[in-house]
Amino acid sequence: xxxxKIYTTNYCGYCVRAKDLLKRKGVTYxxxxxxxxxxxxxxxxxxxxxxxxxxxxxxxxTHVGGYSDLAALDRDGKLDPMLQN
Numbered sequence: 010x011x012x013x014k015i016y017t018t019n020y021c022g023y024c025v026r027a028k029d030l031l032k033r034k035g036v037t038y039x040x041x042x043x044x045x046x047x048x049x050x051x052x053x054x055x056x057x058x059x060x061x062x063x064x065x066x067x068x069x070x071t072h073v074g075g076y077s078d079l080a081a082l083d084r085d086g087k088l089d090p091m092l093q094n
Contacts, residue, residue, distance in 0.1 A: 016043055017041070017064050023063070043063065
């Protein structure tokens with residue numbers, strides 16, 4: 010399975026939903042909490058082509074987007090293939 014990284018804050022409802030979706034699918038992920046961490050937030054903005062919102066989700070080297078994007082991939086049957094090596 011490709012590595013999954015999710016950038017979150019501790020006050021984000023969509024972050025909780027994204028993590029729950031991944032957990033239900035049995036996906037392990039690395040969580041990077043950018044709450045109050047300006048340096049990590051700036052790195053996230055660079056990596057996500059200017060996105061400032063959380064969550065921002067990466068599967069391998071691919072930037073998936075936020076929770077809505079992740080849920081759409083799952084709904085369309087495209088998430089599982091993305092997760093495979």
